[in-house]
Amino acid sequence: MSGEDFTRVPPQDLDAEQAVLGAMLLSKDAILEAIEIVTSADFYRPAHATVFDTVCSMAVRGEPCDPITVGGQLDQDGNLARVGGASYLHDLVQAVPTAANAEYYAERVRDLALLRGVIEAGTRAVASGFAADGDPQEIAERAVADMQAARDRGLADRDAPPVDLVDFLAQADDEPDWVIPGVLARWDRLMVTAGEGGGKSLMLRQILMRAAAGLHPFKRARIRPVKVLLVDVENSADQARPWLRRMAAAAAEEGAPIPAGRVTVEIPDRGLDLTNPADRSWLARRVERVKPDLIAIGPLYKLALGNPNEEETARGLMSALEMLRTVSGGAALLIEAHSPHAAPGVKRRDLRPIGSSLWLRWPEFGFGLSPANGMGAEELRLMDWLPWRGSRSVRDWPAQFYEGATWPWTPVEQAGTAPIPAGTLTEEQAVAAGLIPAQSEQPEFWDDRQIG
Template sequence: MSGELTPERREAIREAEHAVMGVLLHEGVKDLVPDLVDALSGADFYDPRNGELWELMCSMWAAGAEACDPVTVTAELTRRGDLERLGGRVFLHELYDSVPSPAMALAYAEIVAEESRWRALAAAGTRTVLAAGRREGSAVEAAERAVEEARQVRDRGVSALDTPPLDLLDLLAQADDTPDWVIPGVLARWDRLMVTGPEGGGKSLLLRQILMRAVAGLHPWKRARIAPVRGLLVDAENSAGQARPWLRTMAAAAAAEGAEIGRGQLTTEIRPGGLDLTQPADRAWLLRLVERVRPDVIAIGPLYKLHAPRSGEAAEDSARALMTALEAVRVASDGAALLIEAHSPHAAPGVKRRDMRPIGSSLWLRWPEYGFGLAPADGEGSQELRLMDWVPWRGPRSERDWPEQMCQGATWPWQAIQYAGNAPVLGITLTEEQVAAAGIQVPEQREFWDDRQLT
């Protein structure tokens, strides 16, 4: 090994090595093993004993062992006479407990692999410096050796995974991918929808409506049935007392349409104090929750309550850290569609319509697949209807079935409006009989959902 490591860096490497080894001791990770074997070899570990243990556990999985856990690995090491040399029984149980989230195994492996590449690069540099000092061969030959060794570090462990270059004609001959729909025509797996607007503009109610109707098996803004999905609501702003009435009323509205939400369809987490997903504890908590629930769609936010900026931290650094955490959530959920609420800036002096882009780093403009703002519409009667334009602030990556406007609903917070010529066509409606049977509180005219005090 070349180069001195600080105690802090050595500890970070130790944590990553223990975490990735610990993953192999958990059940249900067999599908991850091929990718982990491709990502790491025993030689990549800073501690050679960890490398030996890694190779043993990988071989046990490859051999089709019924279990690879602290008990079975202890038995195998005992049979080989290597148990104490490679850490002992207690060490194996500590490895098992050191895993924040098995879903993040490849991230842990990348930390270990990156440190291995740095060590290899340092060793290559040391050999080049020694050759230059000894004047071994010609300078050109020494430079060529240095370039080749650096190239080997660059390609180490990954060049074999490169796919052959794809010719244009072969690309065009392939069939187009069919979206894996969560909500047909609206959201597919791995999609990210971010909705912005002013404070009290109804964006959180809209995202809850999309989520609640999806788990009930209803299209978000049409009177149409879809396959019910599993949902997760993470409210980082409102208290349970504030959130419960709206959710109760929406559940009643779904039941009135013959689509009652069953147990296990929607999991709720109310965190009015906010979260900091850039910190290990909060991030690990959410990843564990997602791994248990396995949702198809997640509504989370608002964005500013998911991260506590540090003093002097740049907006771009804050955004990147939070994006990384949210990407980890998507991976842990195996591609759940994300519904994210964010605030838009205040209107500039003299500007009639405020900017709908999310507050913070401009990186957020490029991150989601779909970004829209709820902006008050102009024109006669707009205020009475609470007519809102559905304003895109991010160019869509593919066409979806979005409305053009939203207006205040009765049985649901929002009704979508799509235009057929000049005539608006409203989306969700219920009969008076359905409303009465469900006991839904319908607001009087000009009394908006989020102005009402539900009990």
């Protein structure tokens, strides 16, 4: 090994260290995230370790942590000048693009600290080997122990004990933290696809607006109203406003008017590229301010300027969307995406989202709207609600939707049970065609019960 190997600068990222501390000085949530990931020993710069310890100590005592209060504590401890003075604390705040990314910055600091630990352990092992100081077996065992210590960094004592299957199965299942009872829980991701003009935008807006009004999206039932955010990067304000106005009026007709402060609409004039740090930070600030329970955003292909088929673009966009869930405190996410054109000779188009195959595994739920077959289906604009990925949890989804009158879409509990609008088929014709069952067999889907 050359002398150069011992004089290289160890792996470190002072920008990431500053970002961690800056986020902690901006957000209580960032403090909680950081202390779960890093310790003061993980910081390469000693001054940063001192600031980290001070913030953690103040947070444990329940004291506010900002550049003024932390600066006062550092001054009291005689460490303010040592860390760069009060101005440096303000520099830390300016160095962080958004406090929402504190977890990412902390993981970066932790990973580089691990690499430094590995280098230190390896250096000691090399030195011991050359010195032949002691029994070779003991030297090898010390080297292994040093490497394990570098890997664990004292975290092994904080690990939860292994759980036996018997104990695991004896634990009660937690009730989901519902945003929409039986449909979407906090942190859930639902991606909806369809072709151009397939109605997916209206579907997401309908779910959003009914949830804000305290109405179940698929049943005539009341739920707890939630705060929602619509981020529409495809339609102009003039295009979106009439539909939202109609939906607000429809909610009011059902006795559930939507009050001010319940729905926030963001329609960026210049588009949105969530792989761009400036756009990502802008949207993070909006979400942090609104704190919605439910977010609808899309379409997917207009959220990034890169090639949607490339994994690098997809991973950057996924990271940005995950950030939205984090800064909102776990909002359920509705994502609109386009599906490919139907192949020649194929009647039903592929409903999977256009872009990298990573999207097929990412959401908890993936459904597509596809025109149904059968007599009268076209007149009804009857659409099948088809999964293009296996759901990770059992939820109460309709089987079909048809074009509604008051709301854009009316759900159908079982395939082939749609009511027939006036001016299309008679009920006898619809029964004969197998589009709906006989009256005595029709299921009761709409109801007036309270949910949640």
